[in-house]
Amino acid sequence: MLKEKGGVLKSKHTQPQLVVFLIGTLVSFFSVASSEIENTLTQEKHTQTSVSLTEILASSVARGNTNVEDIPSYQSSTWLAASPAVGLSYLSSQEDFGSDEAEVSVNLSIKSALQREIDQKLVKINKDIRLQQSDLRKLYLSGLIRESLWSHKIAKANESYIQKKLSILKRLQENNEQLVLAGETSDYGLLLIKKETINTEIKALENQQVLQKWKIQYQAITGQTITSMKKMPDIIEDKFELSQTNISQHPKALFLTSNWQQQRLMTKANTSDADPWTVSAIAKTIDTAGFKDNQLGLSFEIPLSFVEVNSQSLKNQSDQSKAQFELEYRKNYLEINQQLNKHSVDRQFLIRKQNLLKRSLDLSKKIMKQIEHLKAQNEMGQELVLRRVIDAIEIQNENAVISLLIQQNNSLLRQAVGISL
Numbered sequence: 001m002l003k004e005k006g007g008v009l010k011s012k013h014t015q016p017q018l019v020v021f022l023i024g025t026l027v028s029f030f031s032v033a034s035s036e037i038e039n040t041l042t043q044e045k046h047t048q049t050s051v052s053l054t055e056i057l058a059s060s061v062a063r064g065n066t067n068v069e070d071i072p073s074y075q076s077s078t079w080l081a082a083s084p085a086v087g088l089s090y091l092s093s094q095e096d097f098g099s100d101e102a103e104v105s106v107n108l109s110i111k112s113a114l115q116r117e118i119d120q121k122l123v124k125i126n127k128d129i130r131l132q133q134s135d136l137r138k139l140y141l142s143g144l145i146r147e148s149l150w151s152h153k154i155a156k157a158n159e160s161y162i163q164k165k166l167s168i169l170k171r172l173q174e175n176n177e178q179l180v181l182a183g184e185t186s187d188y189g190l191l192l193i194k195k196e197t198i199n200t201e202i203k204a205l206e207n208q209q210v211l212q213k214w215k216i217q218y219q220a221i222t223g224q225t226i227t228s229m230k231k232m233p234d235i236i237e238d239k240f241e242l243s244q245t246n247i248s249q250h251p252k253a254l255f256l257t258s259n260w261q262q263q264r265l266m267t268k269a270n271t272s273d274a275d276p277w278t279v280s281a282i283a284k285t286i287d288t289a290g291f292k293d294n295q296l297g298l299s300f301e302i303p304l305s306f307v308e309v310n311s312q313s314l315k316n317q318s319d320q321s322k323a324q325f326e327l328e329y330r331k332n333y334l335e336i337n338q339q340l341n342k343h344s345v346d347r348q349f350l351i352r353k354q355n356l357l358k359r360s361l362d363l364s365k366k367i368m369k370q371i372e373h374l375k376a377q378n379e380m381g382q383e384l385v386l387r388r389v390i391d392a393i394e395i396q397n398e399n400a401v402i403s404l405l406i407q408q409n410n411s412l413l414r415q416a417v418g419i420s421l
Contacts, residue, residue: 052233053145056222057421060141061134063223078116081276082109099288105299110277112303118269122262129258135251135420141221142420148218149235150408154401155210156232161397162204168389169197196390237421240413242344250418252332260325267318275303339416347409354402357395364395 087105111119176190215226226232247253268274278301286293367388 053235053421056145056224056233057138057142059224060145060222061138078119079111080109081111081115084108087280097289099286101284101286103282103284105280105282107278107280110279112274112276115269115274115276118265118274122265122269125258125262125265129255129262132251132255132258135418136255138420139251139415139418143415144217144221145421146235146408146411146415148214148221149232150404150411152211152214152218152232153235154404154408155207155214157400157404158207158397159204159211161393161400162200162207165200165390165393166197166204168393169193169200172389173197235411236407237411237414240410240417240419242340242413245340245417247333247336247417250332250336252336252418253329256325256329256332260321260329263321263325264318267314267321270314272303277302336416336418340413343409343412343416347406347413350402350406350409354399354406357399357402360395361399364392 085107087103087107089101089103091101093099173190173193176185176187176193179185180187180190215232218224218232219226224230278299280299280301282295282297282299284295284297286295
């Protein structure tokens, strides 16, 4: 006969009854945790990016802005290549009937048509570079935010299962302690449970440190304080397909290209083709004996740009700029391609592992049916059933975490191709 008193199962056959209690715990855990796993797995079907993530990124970008109000803003002239210059000259004759001459000229250095065209292109490229710098900063901060949120989310999932494991172990320990005190079983099973409890508490402590680490990083990046009332935001992103990859549109690739175009135009602006024209307005007075002549006129100095007079140093500068661009662009291409290949291989691995874990979960359910059959015959030992309880928790945990890892991998792919939050 079985008697239940104060949560303790008492019988002349305590060992079989304890096994039945363990099996009941395992069955109960499986039925509850399985539904939770299904909810976790369905999360990856949601593809709508949270609006708050965009706001968080904007806040993070604004948080690090430098106050540029005191930095002077320079404006370029549309027509003048240099500041106007004034020329003064006076010539006094040493002869009795000689003439004295006085001349005043205003010299204007006028930009050539090519120089004005280069200036217009430089203005546009400068705007592009500033936007690309902003995009690179957003991408960098997006990577840090993604890392913080996903790592924290995975650690939170682990914490949930660690706490469930500790809860089950606590119930088993309390039951075993009462049976040992009653002298109805040895303390062997109790020692096993205590040892497993300590190991689990160590994991809980380590996981708590991980949670704290990512929470601190998130707060440092965004400036948002995480409290018991304000949790870490959820992160859900649209699924990325590798067929969408276009490395040439990556913010870093665009930035390198714009920089090189800027260098090319600046080099071209220093060539003889872009030399300015000089226009002078001249006023001249000739004073002779009994006669004074005032003269006004214009002078034009136009460079003959069809004559090549560019220096070797300018050519070397242009060649070096091109070689540096090609090196940096190729390096950036290989780095992005390497990241994409790595994350693509990881995605395939995680999907295959998820499929295997699902099969493992199905097998565990079938094993449960066999345990139900064996418990009636008292063929399951206490230690073996305890092991099954722990295995069940770990399988459920892995199923939950693998789904998050696949979603995290999707974020890593988006980060690698230059998609910000």
